[in-house]
């Protein structure tokens with residue numbers, strides 16, 4: 679079985695963060711491992727607090743995994759603050775990482791800062807150059823580039839600027855666009871479009887975490903970047919189509935829809 683690692687924050691209500699990543703890994707038939715960077719106090723209505731894990735414990739979690747297990751792909755999500763980012767980058771650089779998906783998580787859908795404002799520079803300097811692919815949503819791409827992004831042309835411009843920061847590929851996600859959910863991949867030369875109709879639901883908690891973990895799973899299984907994103911886009915679209923309410927706010931996507939259907943559990 680392929681072995682996947684997520685380095686991210688815990689979401690107590692289970693729809694985003696580490697919990698979404700591990701569910702996505704399981705749905706892809708890969709073995710999921712986790713290094714927790716921060717514990718959030720979170721439900722479907724918002725994020726109400728955060729406790730960062732100490733850099734030493736983050737470093738040692740990463741080291742014991744890589745010293746023991748060969749990891750086929752890594753996904754990085756919520757990294758909270760500068761010290762955490764530097765620790766992750768320094769520790770990972772001691773190992774040869776095959777596939778690294780960096781989801782530059784900044785602000786939750788409810789508006790909570792999951793990345794401290796001053797940590798943006800560290801994320802750009804230390805994590806983006808290590809990434810196989812970086813997956814900003816529109817607000818994140820705006821913060822990283824300083825552009826205002828409203829159109830597909832703006833998304834392409836942003837992808838170009840982010841590409842220059844060092845990742846091998848950039849995927850600018852259009853989940854925040856009005857009509858269609860178009861994601862654009864840039865490899866330094868060619869733009870590849872991934873289109874899906876906009877699904878009319880409020881239950882989109884953890885869509886970004888789920889997509890980036892699905893991409894990491896597919897890269898870990900040896901798919902090319904274009905195929906890995908194509909399959910991941912298909913997976914997230916089905917997960918959003920079958921999303922559901924669990925509380926009073928923004929509900930999670932369905933990580934296991936296809937599997938449950940096959941198993942007769944729906």
Ligand SMILES: Nc1ncnc2c1ncn2[C@@H]1O[C@H](COP(=O)(O)OP(=O)(O)OP(=O)(O)O)[C@@H](O)[C@H]1O
Nearest residue numbers: 815851852853854859875876877884885886887889
């Ligand atoms: N309503 C929707 N209908 C169809 N696809 C969507 C919708 N919302 C998001 N997506 C898709 O989900 C994926 C994740 O994109 P999105 O921009 O929502 O990430 P995100 O904002 O980082 O998510 P989060 O911060 O909640 O984890 C993309 O492929 C995007 O196109």
Ligand SMILES: Cc1ncc(CO)c(N)n1
Nearest residue numbers: 687688689694695756786
């Ligand atoms: C822990 C965590 N990571 C990422 C996100 C972004 O969806 C979230 N809401 N919570």
